[in-house]
Amino acid sequence: MKKTILHTPEGVRDIYNEEIEKREVIIKQLKDLIKTYGYDNIETPTFEYMSVYYKDITLRKSKDLYKFFDKDGNTLVLRPDFTPSIARAVSKYFTDDKVIRLFYVGNVFANNRRYQGRLKESCQFGGELIGEESIDSDAEIISIIVNALKSCKLDDFQISVGHADIFKGLIDIGKFDEDDTETIREYMLNRNVFGLEEFLESNNTSKDLIDMFLSICKMYTPGSDDWNRLLDKANQYKILSKSLNYLNDLYEVLRKYGVEKYISFETGSLSEYDYYTGITFAGYTYKSGEPIVTGGRYDNLLSNFGNKRPAIGFGIFVDQLQLALDRQNILYIEKSNKIIICYKSCDRKKAINEAIKLRKQSNIVELILLKDDFDKAKALYEDENVTVMEIK
């Protein structure tokens, strides 16, 4: 046999045995949980027209997409993300004024060269709440995330919440031009507060505003003295103060959900994409070098499909979550017991009848047609969860 045909391409892989069992458990927990909030399942195609993902929607670089052509010459793309597909589907099928709650699970594809040694096909689970622009819907999404992660027995995690208008507010105060905004953005994305401070000083920014920038770049425990001081300081700036107070109000709603202990504010957070219009968030835990969940409010996305409706959504990176659960030794799958019935072809009828009987009693039964003697088969298959028996 040619050995080369045994390989899978870089970035994709087989998932089997215990790993797939664990994944199924995780996905079941997530599904069961989100269903209790009234979310319905949706499945969208694995590939779609490129314009769904790429027309000013995500600014995702075109080279990161897996592209191919159909027979008419249209460019098709393997989905890099579910949200635009769902926005398209909703604009097409859900045209009345009802609030829409949907969840999805499936694989997404990233043709990203930088991801060396990293998955190009990965599993995502997410939810979208469409048609409501309120603090209540923001809180609902965050509480779903917290409870979904908890349903997987994860406890040591943190959801950092920010707001897209905070950065806009800061830029608005300083009246920075495009180039300076880009530099500031770069420093803030890198959490390089000292670099930011030097840049602002060299740019003759007022001491007050520099101080504001530096305070924004910290992380906050909601309700703490530090946080309240920040609210006071921001009071003089309209947009900034509005978005910070929004976070504060959001926290109050989250307390009603009882999920506040997992929340921190990351006021200086920025998304790589201009996609979000309101709150943004990301979830982190130990032993996974990347976020396990991200999301936010995207009130303008649906208008790209001619259906202007507010929306908020999240996506859990199932592979990252599973990795973290594994490394934190949380996920434990109890192996189910199995009965193996060995038989020779002359005893076929007896063996099948026995299997039917045992399966009716909810046993897992595997039939093995004996090629040689029973003892060999017993030695091959038997372990602590497997009972091997012979029908004669």
Next chain:
Amino acid sequence: MNEKYLTIALGKGRLAKSTMELFEKIGITCTEMQDKKTRKLIFVNEEYKLRFFLAKGPDVPTYVEYGAADIGVVGRDTILEENRNILEVLDLGFGKCKMCICGPKEAKELLKHQELIRVATKYPRIAKDYFYNKKYQTVEIIKLNGSIELAPIVELSDVICDIVETGSTLRENGLSVLEEVCDLSARVVVNQVSMRMENERITRLIYELKQALQE
């Protein structure tokens, strides 16, 4: 919370030495590391719950991106070239030098027009980004692994894109700096998850390092 170790990856060589001196200034020492004969790969400071390890410069951003190290110290040239998803939080100021386009004086003319030229470099990504996105000049990039200065001399390339510290190697070989690409120095990088999960400890550490730098 405090029983977890913070892992710090240091780029081997001068950089690691200067970094450890800086850590000593803020009271963090690692005596194990000073033993030249040791074959240990990882060094522990029990008092502050820190672990240090030495890695090849270009590998430091990789360790940090995957969270195998929470913090890394590495040159900005490596950060730009590796282009990993990491947070570049602090400029340590040492190891200062510049990334430059160098070549014989006559080559200056080649940089003024948008004609196709050949550039030899150890940093293909940085060179490509500079020519394509800043100068809008199409170039052919030749990746070399050392003695880049040789390339224009033996006419392998028209110019080179390389780190310039004092410029003496260039001068001795009849080359000069034609254009500056960017400033370089040692930087502290942090894993994005560690920055959130261990925010207090990491922020404090970075703040102390910054204080020590200003002394």
